[in-house]
Amino acid sequence: KHLGEDLDIHCGGIDNAFPHHTNEIAQSEAYLGHKWCNYWVHVLHLNTTGGKMSKSKGEFLTVSLLEQKGYDPLAYRFFCLQSHYRKSLVFSWENLDNAAGAYQKLVNRIAALSDAPQTLDEAEMKKLREGFTAALDNDLNTSLAVTALYDALKAPVNDATKLAIVQDYDRVLGLGLIDAAAKLRKKSEPEESDPRIEGLLAERAAAKKAKNFAEADRIRDMLKAEGITIIDTPQGAKWKRD
Numbered sequence: 001k002h003l004g005e006d007l008d009i010h011c012g013g014i015d016n017a018f019p020h021h022t023n024e025i026a027q028s029e030a031y032l033g034h035k036w037c038n039y040w041v042h043v044l045h046l047n048t049t050g051g052k053m054s055k056s057k058g059e060f061l062t063v064s065l066l067e068q069k070g071y072d073p074l075a076y077r078f079f080c081l082q083s084h085y086r087k088s089l090v091f092s093w094e095n096l097d098n099a100a101g102a103y104q105k106l107v108n109r110i111a112a113l114s115d116a117p118q119t120l121d122e123a124e125m126k127k128l129r130e131g132f133t134a135a136l137d138n139d140l141n142t143s144l145a146v147t148a149l150y151d152a153l154k155a156p157v158n159d160a161t162k163l164a165i166v167q168d169y170d171r172v173l174g175l176g177l178i179d180a181a182a183k184l185r186k187k188s189e190p191e192e193s194d195p196r197i198e199g200l201l202a203e204r205a206a207a208k209k210a211k212n213f214a215e216a217d218r219i220r221d222m223l224k225a226e227g228i229t230i231i232d233t234p235q236g237a238k239w240k241r242d
């Protein structure tokens with residue numbers, strides 16, 4: 001009624017392979033009269049350092065718990081994607097911290113790419129896509145697919161091509177990379193002009209030019225206390241609200 005008479009992929013835990021999924025196949029194909037599902041993906045257990053994570057033992061994660069602890073659920077997804085589904089994955093808060101840090105660095109790297117119009121390198125994009133597709137064709141090896149994503153960011157192509165590739169890959173990985181990078185860029189943009197702050201920045205620039213670094217630091221710290229961060233660039237100081 002809801003999914004139709006054919007499934008391409010059916011997922012589940014390895015402990016459901018028999019007899020639960022065997023029964024599903026028997027019941028569904030007896031009713032339909034034809035093959036029901038093309039591929040079965042049986043995931044190994046998520047373990048803690050003490051063994052299998054079990055709901056019956058009160059040892060299990062929820063997305064709401066991750067959010068309560070301040071983690072982006074997509075960082076947890078990134079943590080899971082770095083391991084092949086046929087391998088057990090050991091969860092610890094330290095391991096999740098490492099994955100969250102790596103995810104944020106990845107977002108930072110994408111946010112730093114220029115969004116200026118450039119000609120896409122179609123030939124190189126085709127070659128890079130082949131590597132990504134090969135990883136997924138290798139028994140849905142998401143670990144290799146994540147490696148292919150990093151390889152694309154290191155490829156000798158312009159930023160527009162890299163952004164197009166990231167967007168393409170992320171349709172499969174579902175890490176929200178483009179949106180997260182866009183939010184980060186927007187957050188990093190200088191605020192609209194404020195005469196008082198602009199005046200203080202001018203005073204700070206004059207103090208630095210006169211090598212009066214104590215005064216320059218005083219102005220910086222004063223603005224910081226007001227929730228304003230100064231960003232020094234080759235084109236001069238900019239500012240944003242924290």
